[in-house]
Amino acid sequence: MSTTLATYIALPGNAAEAFEHWHEVFGGDLDLVRYGDMQLEGMPFEPNPQHVAHAVLTTPGGQVAGGDAMEDGNDYPLRGTAYSLLYSVETPDDARDLIQKLTNGGGSVGMPFEKAPWGEWYGTVFDRFGVMWSFSAPADDQQ
Structure with a gap:
């Protein structure tokens, strides 16, 4: 392994x-x-x-x-911005497709997927379970 x-x-x-x-x-x-x-x-x-x-x-x-989670009496909220899962993909269209699948499945956009100040594409989605997914893709001119 x-x-x-x-x-x-x-x-x-x-x-x-x-x-x-x-x-x-x-x-x-x-x-x-x-x-x-x-x-x-x-x-x-x-x-x-x-x-x-x-x-x-x-x-x-x-x-x-x-x-x-084990039932230990702790209630840790999932929805929030303290963490996210960053999924980097090859093209903006790949990210848009995944974002659409998550929103169609009951999620909501946290930050629109658009060109970020650092030059790449970036956006976030909270899925229906409250997990924040961040998506990143290279700028169109970097492909």
Whole structure:
């Protein structure tokens, strides 16, 4: 196994729905394991068997991993600008296509996808789960 780095997102009980949606939008390979698919003997807590223990979506651009958050009493909001997933694509049209798929799936534009002051294209979308996706593409004259 090679060394990799992936973003990990703990979702509030809807990880299966989120990862299946992202798989539809971005393509790639999805590996999703629910607690009910595992041997639970020796677990320090009793998880909901329908919740996702671990999921990995491997896309042409990289990996996103995650699962359902443990019920520890913490309520960490997903929607916000403290973080985002940056997806860099080859052309502005590639980004527009992904943005359209996310908004068609119930998301909303956070920042319009347009030419940024630094010369490339950039914009953000909050998907229907509250996750902020940032998109970047080279300027038309850089292709």
